[in-house]
Amino acid sequence: MLKKMSVLLLTGAVAMTMAGCGGGGNDSATTGSGGGSGDNTITMGFSQVGAESGWRTANTKSVQDSAKTAGIELKFSDAQQKQENQIKAIRSYIQQKVDVIAFSPVVESGWDTVLKEAQNAKIPVILTDRAVDSKDTSLYKTFLGSDFVEEGKKAGQWLVEEYKDSTDTVNIVELQGTTGSAPANDRKAGFAEVIGSDPKFKIIASQTGDFTRAKGKEVMEAFLKSNPDIDVLYAHNDDMGLGAIEAIEGAGKVPGKDIKIITVDAVKDGMQALADGKINFIVECSPLLGPQLMDLAKKVVAGEQVPARVVTEETTFTQEQAKEALPTRQY
Numbered sequence: 420m421l422k423k424m425s426v427l428l429l430t431g432a433v434a435m436t437m438a439g440c441g442g443g444g445n446d447s448a449t450t451g452s453g454g455g456s457g458d459n460t461i462t463m464g465f466s467q468v469g470a471e472s473g474w475r476t477a478n479t480k481s482v483q484d485s486a487k488t489a490g491i492e493l494k495f496s497d498a499q500q501k502q503e504n505q506i507k508a509i510r511s512y513i514q515q516k517v518d519v520i521a522f523s524p525v526v527e528s529g530w531d532t533v534l535k536e537a538q539n540a541k542i543p544v545i546l547t548d549r550a551v552d553s554k555d556t557s558l559y560k561t562f563l564g565s566d567f568v569e570e571g572k573k574a575g576q577w578l579v580e581e582y583k584d585s586t587d588t589v590n591i592v593e594l595q596g597t598t599g600s601a602p603a604n605d606r607k608a609g610f611a612e613v614i615g616s617d618p619k620f621k622i623i624a625s626q627t628g629d630f631t632r633a634k635g636k637e638v639m640e641a642f643l644k645s646n647p648d649i650d651v652l653y654a655h656n657d658d659m660g661l662g663a664i665e666a667i668e669g670a671g672k673v674p675g676k677d678i679k680i681i682t683v684d685a686v687k688d689g690m691q692a693l694a695d696g697k698i699n700f701i702v703e704c705s706p707l708l709g710p711q712l713m714d715l716a717k718k719v720v721a722g723e724q725v726p727a728r729v730v731t732e733e734t735t736f737t738q739e740q741a742k743e744a745l746p747t748r749q750y
């Protein structure tokens with residue numbers, strides 16, 4: 420589709436230049452530039468992970484809204500947290516000859532074959548939100564998203580500071596994100612690295628809660644049953660933390676006090692629980708990747724160089740900071 424378009428554009432440009440030569444001056448060039456049948460629209464095929472969390476809902480909205488604003492035609496599909504669905508969607512985008520494919524890989528491994536197919540079809544691929552572990556980095560143009568290891572470290576640093584005056588053992592339970600996903604792997608690793616510097620910190624249980632509220636609640640209930648002495652919960656996202664809060668209250672304990680809670684994302688519901696004192700600290704992970712994604716897509720389709728890695732800027736929130744930020748929080 421785009422090849423035809425560039426030919427059209429080229430013809431247009433020649434026509435414009437000729438008009439300019441004929442004495443029309445700069446004016447004719449500007450008038451001419453918007454012309455054409457409108458067939459120069461970029462088509463993006465986007466494969467989303469699913470709708471597992473508040474973060475994901477905000478991310479989907481950001482992508483859809485920004486595509487509209489950027490004038491990019493978006494073909495969107497929801498993989499319901501299944502890699503096989505994402506592979507199917509990508510293959511269908513290749514068949515449809517979209518101009519660019521963007522996707523948020525549910526897990527890190529197992530993408531080489533389908534990415535090679537896109538490369539052979541000369542369709543550029545942009546990774547957004549989550550990374551793949553492919554050795555061949557020529558299989559995608561860029562990766563736009565957060566530094567999840569850094570997020571895990573920020574969570575660990577808060578904990579180290581919080582317990583700096585204590586010599587007692589700190590019993591931690593961890594709710595991991597989707598098994599095999601980049602944010603689950605990296606948030607675990609960053610956190611473990613920081614708390615590993617002091618043997619008083621002990622992770623006594625660590626299990627996946629699939630990034631969902633329901634699973635977060637279920638797994639926390641099991642943790643509470645088998646571990647009477649939990650000091651801290653580290654949840655890889657707000658939703659699992661919110662589910663766990665229900666489990667903690669159900670067990671007659673006070674979240675934020677009897678059990679301190681650290682989460683990642685900073686979506687509105689999480690921020691509300693933080694402001695209410697039920698969560699103690701949140702590491703922000705921004706889902707508003709849409710505008711940057713559309714920008715990168717335009718550049719990539721135009722054959723321009725883009726940086727191999729674009730990292731999202733993020734902060735952290737204490738309970739006081741959450742109260743201040745809540746009224747203007749976008750997601």
Ligand code: GYE
Pocket residue numbers: 471472473474475548549602630655656657658683684704
């Ligand atoms: O933290 C979680 C979501 O990949 C950064 O996925 C994203 C994570 C986010 O389900 O809430």
